[in-house]
Amino acid sequence: MFGKRANAGFGGQAAGSRVAAAAAVAEPPKAQQATSAPVQTERRSETYFQTKSLIFGALIEAIDLAALSKLDPESAREEIRDIVHEIVTIKNLVLSIAEQEDLLDDICNDVLGFGPLEPLLARDDIADIMVNGPTRCFIEVGGKIQLTNVRFRDNAQLMNICQRIVSQVGRRVDEASPICDARLLDGSRVNVIAPPLAIDGAALAIRKFRRDKLTLDQLVRLGAISPPGAEILKVIGRVRCNVLISGGTGSGKTTLLNCLTNYIDVDERIITCEDAAELQLQQPHVVRLETRPPNLEGVGQITMRDLVRNCLRMRPERIIVGEVRGPEAFDLLQEMNTGHDGSMGTLHANSPREALSRIESMITMGGYALPMKTIREMITSSVDVIIQAARLRDGSRRITQVTEVIGMEGDVAITQDLFVYEILGEDAQGKLKGRHRSTGIGRPRFWDRARIYGEEARLAAALDISEVAEGQ
Template identity: 50%
Template sequence: MGRFSLAPKPAAKPEPDVPPVAAAAPAPAPAPESVATPVAAAPEPAPKPKSAAQAAPPQGGALDMRLRLHARLIDELDLAKLDKLSESELRREVMKLTADFARAERMALNTTDLQELGASIYDEMVGLGPIEPLLKDDSINDILINGPFQVYVERRGELELTPVHFRDNDHLLRIVNRIVAGVGRRIDESQPMVDARLPDGSRVNAAINPIAIDGAAVSIRKFSKKPLTLEKLVEVGAMPQAVADFLYGAVRARVSTVISGGTGSGKTTLLNALSAAISEGERLITIEDAAELQLQQPHVVRMETRPPNIEGKGEIRQRELVKNALRMRPDRVILGEVRAEEAFDMLQAMNTGHEGSMATIHANNPREAIGRLEQMIAMGGMNISPDAMRQGIASAIGLIVQAMRLPDGKRKLTHVTEIVGMEGNVVQMQDIFTFNRTHTAPDGTVHGEFRATGLRPRCLDEMTRRGLPYDTANFDPSKVLLSC
């Protein structure tokens, strides 16, 4: 890369009254020719640094070098002893062999470059290769791999292309197989899609050929090392303090809650934050496709679905896990995401002594969330009338909390909606809090305000009966207003 940074210098034109070659050549006749020749040739190297794409060849060369070194280390290391080495011992061994390789290849590397090369080789051996630095970057929320040569990341709600790439699709597939094998799953042509997770809890979805035409497609939702609390969500403007206090009291009072929102809207983050209100004396059972919830209570049983084996047998779906969880004496059942017929079993749990259970669902607003639940119950093949389904929903769920990712990348709560019962064959709902967008600034920032509707939530009486520290007597939701 260093040699590219010097390329523009020959392109700089000399001042017309100071001919640089004339001073070096005393003969007057040849001077014009010697000056004319370099001036005409100088612009040719200038276009080299025009675009970032021209930096790819050096990076590709560095990647090839790392892969060659990786292959050599595999040959020279005693693989049988690797499992017996600690992480620090293995790093030292890799650094020693990397230094030997650099000397043998006559590579001009300083100490920092050598350490970076050794670290990248270590990542290639035991980590996730080129994307390992992205996983360690706390400012990145998502890593999106579109084939071996295109890796995007999301920072602060904005997507950006990185210079990271893999050598080829086989290189990328090795990393994908390393991920899925770590959680006992598989991906191949017969099963080209998989949900998995990394050891730190980050969620991974991968698709390969023949589903993904241009190479393996991998999406990684990174696991937050420090789960966001309600206080932090208030600090970043996702909700005002009054809304956070109300939701904390509702969860504490065992109001069954469904968190609705689109992909990447912060549903799981909000569920983690609200779970802090659950008493440490309760037994919680979580059910997920890929475990990613970060509950802080001491008594948590985590359950995860299982895909079918190579013979198409052995699949365990969320519905079976929900049924089994009800036999395990839970105080609350928490579903990472309701997707299909398990919705019926979730409602049954909420209606049979497991108040305060929680779940997330994909929907654009609270009313659509009700419709989605009806569709999911119908997917189970139950012979239940629409009126009975809606009655079950109205009696099981107390609150629907809607989350949204705004165009500027920020996540906000847009509705806190209470289900109050049935009127005819329609589920009756009332908004307690809403977020109203007022305008968008020239820089794309969305501005708006949280406002209470003025309706008194029915669950406030239950909070009072449970003796929660919430000023229900003087609660006036019409006074809640926060511009942001």
């Protein structure tokens, strides 16, 4: 099955000489400076990495990678394990059983998976993985960024893994195209910046998705929103309000967008437009669209605006844009105004008022020569609700405002808050304490819409509760 292995006669003396010679010429990596920062992975000695480098070099010489690629993952791992065991025996390497198992797992990950990233990708408690060159890797756990002991042999290995990731979705990253947005097969978002733009080696950022999709009820248990606030969000998703989710990087915008889509009827036709497909809609009638970068000749690019414009020809009932960041904002607003109620999108902004200003800027930067009042009237007549998500200084994520867009008074857009989050202080461990409270404004603008869908009783019950404490 494996040409190189069979020709070498792994069980005989010739095989031993070949593997030993291959291992002997493998250069061990230079010692790298240890760090005293907190780590999340088991600390390993420099000897471990040198031994791994020796065995890995011998393995690559001995194995037929073309034949290996034809095997299923489990059979391929068993084949690699057998060869590594023989290399360890031939080299007379002294390793404990635990060290051998760790080394086998590491090498299998290098050959078949994403190398040192595999243990991090397997952990569901990690929200972000940030690789700053081959020797420094950070993770975010519980809202806090921590340094790990994960490292790569060199920048070549790191770039190889980056190429392996982006090639799965038909993209590339190299010196000619050094910036790439991609995704893992589970939907996790990936961004790569390669040298020469990244001076200290390739920079890789992975926004991991949970295996179990979060719901609004789970967000209530996590303290991100109060029970009455969650009821209002359920009604908003159900009654086809046009929604923008605003927030900073890592504030949970996409997670919240996924939660809201749970309340879309199963018989509605939904079209999603994303730079890297990461939304996890459960409805049966979903069309997922993804942008495309230009090819090597610099042609063939499909932008977000191209996708949003094309949606009108596909008979959508709801249009969901993963992130609004450019002139596609104008097309999305037009579609919200032409019978596609219930459309949703996210954008980066620090408050609902700032979100409205950002949409204005996106439209004007797109080259539309419209009076500012006309643009604002278009925004206020299209957007019903802005939901503000925030990541607080203690690392927790909260929905801080649920704001309704009322309309215009003169040249000014008018909004009103339905729910807000108030910070009351912090506990002895530095965790912020706060509460979500209703502003008591009475019936919102979308009350009649809720009545059409039979949701006015649930909406009234949520708005009649004046305060709900959420001490965290």
